Amino acid sequence: MPPSFSEVAAVRLGFGFSPLAAPPSSPDTLLASIAESAPGPRAMSTAAAIEYGTRLREATRRFQEGGEAERPGYEALRSELNRLGLVDLRRRVVRAVDARAGFGERLVQFWSNHFTTRAVALNRRGLALAFQDEAIRPHIGGRFEDLFFAADTHPMMLVYLDQAVSRGPNSRSVRDRPERRFGLNENLAREALELHSLGVDADYTQSDVRAFAKLLTGLTVNQKQGFAYYSSWAEPGPLTVLGTRYGQSGGGNGRAPERQLDDVRAAFHDIARRPETARHLSRKLAVHFASDVPPADLVESMTAVWQETEGDLSAVYAVLVSHPDLAATFGQKIRQPFDLNVAAIRALGLTGSDIEALDLDVFKRAVATPMAAMGQPWGQPKGPDGWAEAADAWIAPQTLAARIDWALQLPRRLLGELPDPREMMLAAFAGEPPEPIAWAVPKAETATEGVAIVLASNAFNRR
């Protein structure tokens, strides 16, 4: 018997069952819940992130000038910035644990990962949070072109993929200061085409990458307001990307007029609406939510709706959530460590406020450190392609050992008293545990191991 919609909604599209709330019973309820993943009351803004950078510069200067007396303030700020990644993880877990349906938070994770960024320098750490609240959350239910533009022009992305320092080789700023050797950087342009939109199999060339890189010059980040567009950095003249020309050819004085941000916006919109983008992203959604080998009909149906609606993401999700292929491929995906932790916290009957109340170090030991051992060090993806999708990228001897070890430790790190493993098992599987688990759990020698067997089981680690 294929799983019911509620089961698909909870396990495949959300973060699993909780004894505290029933999963959504219809596609409409599920889709309506996406709106709940808008930026929250404690959203980070670029302005606040930049303020952190300014405070760090001032604290560093005071420490350098004032010596030891200034050390405590300087170190406290550094430590606060160092912990922002952990604060980010905790607020993400809290929202996911409490989400009624969870689909919106799954989409936040999907799109944050599609547009992978990583803040390395301490003064940029706040931008990673702002990226999620400003570029991702407001756009997950809208049109892809708006999400694409918001993500690839956000200060966090401009810094991560080096766009913020790229200047047109023939721009005024380069011509005026030849001794500074400013110039072009291809990084964002390449990944915007290869990873974020068309996909590497699409028919584009190095000259498209180069022209798009020139078109993107002028996008940068400044210390005062964050995002900035400097026409003086932008490559002048018409540029052809994927066969479309951007910018006029001549100004009044025989010189090309300086480029405007509108050209950049137009290029993002055109690329977003190309059929290769529709196919690449429909496939990627199907790989993430259904199977590493995505069912052809699911991909085709989503691609068709994507093209009909010019990338209306909610319309594409509507196809996804009610498609029979989702039930037919049940259990083929592995819960990534983030999803697994949220699912476990929910199955243990905890709420977001329970997680909020934890000491941050306890949260780190219980959740963040084990996630790294499972192969998902939060906020530190290896490259701009983000986390892997393939099942065997997550379940290898060392990473399964990390999951089992986590399953033994997590409950007693989060709870004063362990639940009865048999009851916890029923909560985790909504009353219908798979037979081998129902056989094994009562035979565990301790409550710790009984609960761990549920959390480490293949059924709980699959979705």
Place this chain on the structure above:
Amino acid sequence: MLTLDRRLFLKSAACVGCSAAAHPLMSAMTFAQVPGDSRLVVIILRGAMDGLDAIQPYGDPNLRALRRTLSVGPDGGALDLDGFYALHPRLAPLLPLWQRGELGFAHAVSTPYRDKRSHFDGQDILEAGTGGDLPPDRRVSGWLNRLLQVIPGATAETAYSVGTEPMQILSGKAAHLSWAPQMSLSLSPQAQMLLGHIYEDDGLFRNAAQDAIRISGEAEVMTSGQGPAAAAQALGAFTASRLNGASRIATFSISGWDSHARQVAVIGRALDQLSVAILALRDGLGTNWGATTVLVMTEFGRAIRENGTGGTDHGTGGVMLMAGGAIRGGHGYGEWPGLAEGQLYAGRDLMPTRDIRAYAAWAMRGLFGIEASALESTIFPGLDLGSDPGFLA
């Protein structure tokens, strides 16, 4: 806490009335002697190491015009190797190896991958070992796995993937092991038995759990400090410990090479990690270092011209490093194509003069006696083996 002990596990399994044979976690626990004494380590550098900066061809008169601040040779602190090439200063810890003939390189090499310059396709093709005519398929097996399939007497123990990062180069149907240096698994015998029952019909979980229990029972846990250098040290030390036992082939990766901007800092940190990992291998291997060949490969090189942001963009030809007591080091291999206008690839990249797979193939031929036909058809389909570069001692 109790660490797994195989005898205890057997005893306990008997206690609950189940035969050992019925336990999925009990199978595949056989230990065989491995073929020969030679050891091969392949280190994959993810993110595209700039070959012109790691091994700087400062004797080429065109280099200075193309690289204004980067890769300026001994004038910029690099260490002269042979009057033409110089070693990046952050690889200085490896200079004694060069002097002893235990470090070498092959310049102007590449996989058959061309033109799109995608990290991910580039890495897939490097690890798959396929030719440029095949579309990049992320599901194809890795060439070290196909090597295992033709080594007589190879067992799962023969080859190790080390670290938490998945290594496609070793994926495929030949059994092998994988583990991370810092990992430990402590599970009561009863819990092992119960999990074994649950995983029984799920091959992915069953096989991973079998290996995890087997490895955690015998491998020593490498506690390491914080940070990338400590992690690289642990990768090298753990790999050495496996190669001192029954394993003969191992692979791991080091990332952080994508130096589009501020290359001096980016590549410096990554080269530190590479040096630490290679020295940890040497120190850990002891006398076995003499039978070891380390190949260090990256998906492609970087553009020959510095970009406008103190870094370099994606390119084509690059450098492969080799290390170990089994190589004839202190020597640069490969034909230098030159950096003049007409000598470049696509007007912007170092022209590859040899397929990087040919070096790996000749290493496997020398270390494990693999037939040329297997190398050119099975392990590296479509490869022309060409002449022996002669880099093994």
